[in-house]
Amino acid sequence: MRSLLRRTGGRSRPGLGRHSLRFRLVLFVSVTMAVVCGAMALTTVAVQRVYLYEDLDQRVTDAAERSQGGLQHRPGDATDLGFLNERGQPTGTVAARFVDDRIVAAEWVTEDGHQRMLTAAQRAALDGILPDGSLHTRTIPGLGTYRVTAIGGDGEPVLAGLPTAGIQRVLDRLVIVETVIASVGLAAAAATPTTVIRRQLRPLGRVAATAAEVARVPLDRGEVAGLTRVPTSDTDPGTEAGQVGVVLNRLIDHVESSLGERQRTEERMRRLLADASHELRTPLASIAGYAELMNHGDQQIPPELAWQRVTAQSARMTGLVEDLLLLARLDEGRPLLSTEVNLATLVAEAVWDARAAGADHDWRLALRLPDGHASVIGDQSRLHQVVANLLANARLHTPAGTKITVSVETTEEECVIRVQDSGPGIPPDLLPSVFDRFSRGDASRSRALGSESGSGLGLAIAAAVSEAHGGRIHVESEPGDTEFTVTLPRADAAPEGGSRPGQGL
Structure with a gap:
């Protein structure tokens, strides 16, 4: 971007291109007028010479006769x-x-x-x-x-x-007169275009100044926002200079948005690394502590309990790493397994698993299938993970006795999974980032003491897997009513070639 702007104006002598263009235009007009005037003068002299010599020849013949x-x-x-x-x-x-x-x-x-x-x-x-x-x-x-x-x-x-x-005297005077007239005409022709061209190129000079100002901004570091734009008065698409101004503004908009997106991506990456480091540090510290106690033969903690805690923390760390690897592979666009999956069966099994893990909640299952089918093309294990994550999220972040309703619906083109709970809801300030990685609502959504703690990746995985299947996920929440909606294309409505078989993630 910097090299492009430097070529269009840049830091060094931003007016050089404008003056060169003005000089070339004036030179072109002057040369053209000179050629035209010269051709007219030569033609006039030649025609006059022929006429005078024809008259002289006639007079010579008359004199002889x-x-x-x-x-x-x-x-x-x-x-x-x-x-x-x-x-x-x-x-x-x-x-x-x-x-x-x-x-x-x-x-x-x-x-x-x-x-x-x-x-x-x-x-x-x-x-x-x-x-x-x-x-x-x-x-x-x-x-x-x-x-x-x-x-x-x-x-x-x-x-x-x-x-x-x-005759020669007449022709000489004619040449002198033609030369004077041509000189005056050329002077006027050079002065008029110079004034007009200078006036017409002023917007182009302002465009070059804008490009030079943007080129001076350090685009390689810091936050890039509020870059200078070409004034509206210099972006008239009806003029050549205005078209350049419009294109330059579009280029600056694109550069600014691209740099902003890059900065947001870098911020997300830094936050992800910090969160991942924090999540991994806790189980690693626990494992290291228990290992140190067992190494010193501390009799206050039974070896079986120490190994149990080491195993539990290792499993927690392994799950976190696997979730991060899954998200990384989904970001890379790796293909999923493509088989026909019956969502009604898959959701029913996930609800039974959730009921076994959270018997203190009121679980409901509703199937609304007008034609009796709810099939999609995709990776069954990953789709099961989406539903399981949504059910675990509802179970972990709502108090005992909360009613959780899971439904499967179909339309002519889509299958819809809804997970609705009557818990305290998601705070409005957390709602826009609920699908971000390591996003948590523990501080606002009550949990029973000693219950499981998520890593903050479950909803992010649900969103990434849904999008990888050509679907989408959405949430609406208010106190007493939170609903997650997953929409996937039906198997009989999916376009040919819409999903590609692969080895799976």
């Missing part, structure tokens, strides 16, 4: 480029004339509207362009990058080109 049309109205030789002076020719326009697919004249329009001849190096950049109407991108030294086309057809072959610098 216009130039070719202008040549039809101008006399002159093959080097005449006077059509560049006509209206509508933009600044930077390049024009050239061909003779036998070779450029013989090339000029460009300057910023002041005049024409200027291209140098040999500049003309060399236009080599290889044929008057077939295809578009080309060429870099002309000193002028920049151009989109160029040459057309021929039925007219004079002519070349025309326009600079791409304007």
Whole structure:
């Protein structure tokens, strides 16, 4: 448990996991927004670039056609480029004339509207362009990058080109604008999720703090109770953090109940060992005393009496040890013998035995068997021990003359044994623990002086054997009316495989 809580928060830096999760979430959102913004910007630039270049190509083609049309109205030789002076020719326009697919004249329009001849190096950049109407991108030294086309057809072959610098400036400004917008958007996208995530993860931080506080509790010793729980406000099942809080509270409840049960078991074990030691110490001391007297040859106590007392105390100690072994085997779940047992016969025999041992009591037997059968599947000797213990308990803890009624009843599915006496009853404070081991009511339930003394294991054995047979035992008591009830499943109503045969205890 401690290692689990330490992994969920623990002692060392309980907020580390929360901050890491917050950082990862913000990083994820930021990266996602960056990818989205980048993709949108690239798409916008690409689409705009295609559109601008298509428009430029159309203008280049129009310029070439216009130039070719202008040549039809101008006399002159093959080097005449006077059509560049006509209206509508933009600044930077390049024009050239061909003779036998070779450029013989090339000029460009300057910023002041005049024409200027291209140098040999500049003309060399236009080599290889044929008057077939295809578009080309060429870099002309000193002028920049151009989109160029040459057309021929039925007219004079002519070349025309326009600079791409304007398009590049538009695209550069578009990239700058997109970058600024994306940066602002990313900043807002990072700030907003950070605030939202921090607010949403606060309950998770409180859950981690609770886990860390529980981890600091020394669970390996002392009484464990009142462990800190996650506040109700942080256990909303509609949220992820609330679900973690609910699960952690369930885990803490389970740990607390398990530790409490372990402590109760350890307390019962310590009490059992103390009671067993006390019960065994008395006969052992008696045996040791008589043995010492016989060893010294004390004539005040006849040897026959000494041996009689040693034998009696040995039998008492042997019975106590056997009862403890029986309870231990029942706790281990060892199988019982499985045979069909007639409860009516078994109870009747036990009542006759009890009447012989306690003739000063008024014993009654009642059989209420509508179908005449009261059979169960189980260990006959152990079931007889259950009834004998209940009858001995009634005999030992009630005064002479008490009426003790033993009845056997049946229903469609169960057989019920009832042992009812009219004695003084069981004190209310003892009633909840009457089936505990070494539980006694001698102080409150009168006995005749010199009567037998039980070990306090009889009712515990009756309860354990009943449960081992799939049944249950119950007691109700008030002054003048105490009733023990043993309920067992009937043999003809027991499920198949409900009891397994074994070698017995």
